[in-house]
Amino acid sequence: MTRPVLLDCDPGIDDMLAILTAVASPEVELVGVTTVGGNVGIDTTTRNALDVLAMAGRADIPVARGADRPYLRSLSARAESVHGDNGLGGVTLPTSSAGPVDATALELIVETVRTATEPVTLVATGPLTNVAHLFAVHPNVASRLARLVVMGGSIGAGNRTPAAEFNIWADPEAAYRVLTEPGLPRPVPTTLVGLDVTYRTAYSPDDLDRLRSAGTVAALCANALGYYLSAYGRDHGMDVVPLHDPLAMAEAIRPGLVTVARAFVEVDTTTGPSRGNTLVDLYGRPTVEVGVDVDVPSTLDFITTQLESLAAVGLVEGELASRGRDWVSR
Ligand code: RIB
Ligand code: CA
Numbered sequence: 001m002t003r004p005v006l007l008d009c010d011p012g013i014d015d016m017l018a019i020l021t022a023v024a025s026p027e028v029e030l031v032g033v034t035t036v037g038g039n040v041g042i043d044t045t046t047r048n049a050l051d052v053l054a055m056a057g058r059a060d061i062p063v064a065r066g067a068d069r070p071y072l073r074s075l076s077a078r079a080e081s082v083h084g085d086n087g088l089g090g091v092t093l094p095t096s097s098a099g100p101v102d103a104t105a106l107e108l109i110v111e112t113v114r115t116a117t118e119p120v121t122l123v124a125t126g127p128l129t130n131v132a133h134l135f136a137v138h139p140n141v142a143s144r145l146a147r148l149v150v151m152g153g154s155i156g157a158g159n160r161t162p163a164a165e166f167n168i169w170a171d172p173e174a175a176y177r178v179l180t181e182p183g184l185p186r187p188v189p190t191t192l193v194g195l196d197v198t199y200r201t202a203y204s205p206d207d208l209d210r211l212r213s214a215g216t217v218a219a220l221c222a223n224a225l226g227y228y229l230s231a232y233g234r235d236h237g238m239d240v241v242p243l244h245d246p247l248a249m250a251e252a253i254r255p256g257l258v259t260v261a262r263a264f265v266e267v268d269t270t271t272g273p274s275r276g277n278t279l280v281d282l283y284g285r286p287t288v289e290v291g292v293d294v295d296v297p298s299t300l301d302f303i304t305t306q307l308e309s310l311a312a313v314g315l316v317e318g319e320l321a322s323r324g325r326d327w328v329s330r
Helices: 013-023 042-055 105-115 129-137 166-170 172-180 205-212 216-236 244-253 296-308 317-321 325-329
Strands: 003-009 028-035 063-065 121-124 147-151 190-193 258-267 278-281 288-294
Touching (some): 003 105, 003 244, 013 028, 013 244, 013 296, 028 042, 028 105, 042 063, 063 105, 105 129, 121 244, 172 190, 172 258, 190 258, 205 216, 216 296
Parallel strands (some): 003 028, 028 063, 147 190, 190 288
C-alpha cells in the first residue's frame, strides 16, 4: 500500500529535488503540494512547483498556494542569492498548463487529511507558516497526521545567521508553534531534519558530473545544483552541495535513513541575534525527534536512483539538460 505524502515547500533548488524524489518513489503517493514564500516569493515558488511536477509528468498532482510571508514579523530578505531570482538556479522549465487549485494551502491540507484512506505524512521543506496555520486553526485535523518531517533548524550553527537555519529564521513564531508548543490534542510524531545531518548528505562536483550524464531530469537537477554549489561555496566555503530537502523527503519515504534522538526544541522568537535558533535539549521534556546521524551512502544512492529514473515528459531530451548549464562553468 503506497503511503500518502503531502509536501509543503518553497521551491527552491533542493525543494525541486524533494518533489522529484517523491514522484519517483513507488512507496509513496505525493497527493498534494502546498507552497509558501521563502527562498523566493509565493508566485515563484508556486510557479516552480507546478512546472517541476509537469516536467516529471505529474501535472495531475494538486498544487495550492499558501502564505507568502510570516504572520507576525516580515522577512528582511529571501534567498535569491542562493537559489537564483527564479528560485531554480537559473534553470528555466517549460511552463505547465496547469495552475494552482482554487483552494488555499490550508484548505488543501485539511481536505486531503480528512479524506485520506490512511494517515498522511506531511513533509515541510520551507518556512513553517502554513503548518503553524494548520496547527492553530485545525488542531484536530493536524492530530490525524501520521508523521510530520521538517527540514529545518540545527543542533549546531545556522546557515542564514550564525544562530539560525533559513526555514526557521524565516518564521520563528510559526516554528515555535509547530516544534516547541504544538498544543495538539494528539501529538504528531515529528522529525526535525536539521543542518547537522543535511550538511553531511551532499553531492560533490564529481557527483554532479555523473548526474549530468544520467538523463534529462537528472542533468537539469545537476545544473540547478551547480548554482547552489557556487552559492554554498561563496557563503560557507563548502566544496559540496547539501541536499537539505531531499534528505527530509528521503527520510519520509524510507524511515530510518536518519538516526534520531528525542529532544525538547525551543525556538528563539526574540528579535535579537539568536532569533530563529533551535535550542535542542536532548535531556528535556521531548517534543520532537531530532536528526543526529544519517546513512549518507544509502541516502545519496536512493536520491540519485530516484532522479535518474525520471524522464522529462514532452521535452527534447538534450535541450532541457542544457538549461542553466552556464552556472556550472562559474
Ligand atoms: O536551510 C536550508 C533550507 O532553506 C532548505 O529548505 C532550502 O530550500 C531553504 O528553504
Ligand atoms: Ca526549501
